[in-house]
Amino acid sequence: MIKLITFDLDDTLWDNMPVLIRAEQKAWKRLNDYWPETHKRLDPKSVFEYRLKIREQRPELKYRLTELRHYSIKKILQVCNCPASKAEQIADDLMQEFLDWRHEVKCFPEVQPVLSYLSSKYRIGAVTNGNVDVSRLSVSEYFDFSLKGEDFDSIKPEPTLFLKALELANVAPEETLHVGDCLKADVAGAGALGIKTAWFNPQDKELPEGANPDYVIRSLTGVLRILNTSEDTPLTESA
Numbered sequence: 001m002i003k004l005i006t007f008d009l010d011d012t013l014w015d016n017m018p019v020l021i022r023a024e025q026k027a028w029k030r031l032n033d034y035w036p037e038t039h040k041r042l043d044p045k046s047v048f049e050y051r052l053k054i055r056e057q058r059p060e061l062k063y064r065l066t067e068l069r070h071y072s073i074k075k076i077l078q079v080c081n082c083p084a085s086k087a088e089q090i091a092d093d094l095m096q097e098f099l100d101w102r103h104e105v106k107c108f109p110e111v112q113p114v115l116s117y118l119s120s121k122y123r124i125g126a127v128t129n130g131n132v133d134v135s136r137l138s139v140s141e142y143f144d145f146s147l148k149g150e151d152f153d154s155i156k157p158e159p160t161l162f163l164k165a166l167e168l169a170n171v172a173p174e175e176t177l178h179v180g181d182c183l184k185a186d187v188a189g190a191g192a193l194g195i196k197t198a199w200f201n202p203q204d205k206e207l208p209e210g211a212n213p214d215y216v217i218r219s220l221t222g223v224l225r226i227l228n229t230s231e232d233t234p235l236t237e238s239a
């Protein structure tokens, strides 16, 4: 019997690409306000590549997206002759703004009613590799807990976040359903621990060979159908 349902956030509860693109564009514009030399010497592509390079140099930051971005902003400013203390201050301010823009997400219409219903019957958790803070979401009240990769120095498909979720809810893997859009991070990661998995597949993509979610859903409402049928017929369904 399912007691805990965990949800991935980005691209499962909302379409994340437009959010990130908008936040990146605003951050690039703001960089010019803070330190115009950045726009004279760099462009958005080179800033992105610079961040990738920093991630290679400091692999521990792959788990800490906020710290990686903050550090990148600071280094970029210094490359553009901004004094270190000023660069630190700008990075602090710009990072706060970026996180505000990062949280301007619009949940899919079915998210609120589905979470509202589920939260009255099950424990609900968020398990994300991203840096969205659930307490800043319009649907925050439905979550019992939220786990972010950057707080644990570990990201899905690694087991740490999933194991922490089981521990917090005091449930066994088979009493848990994880819902997410990524076959590797969400389905393979949770599935490896014996957690039931629902692959969120809104575009009806073909299931690649080797991937084996317990369920496939095209909308979050599919979770309701899974819970009604899972007691006796655990099968892959299209919802």
Ligand SMILES: [Mg+2]
Pocket: 008, 009, 010, 011, 012, 180, 181, 182
């Ligand atoms: Mg996702």
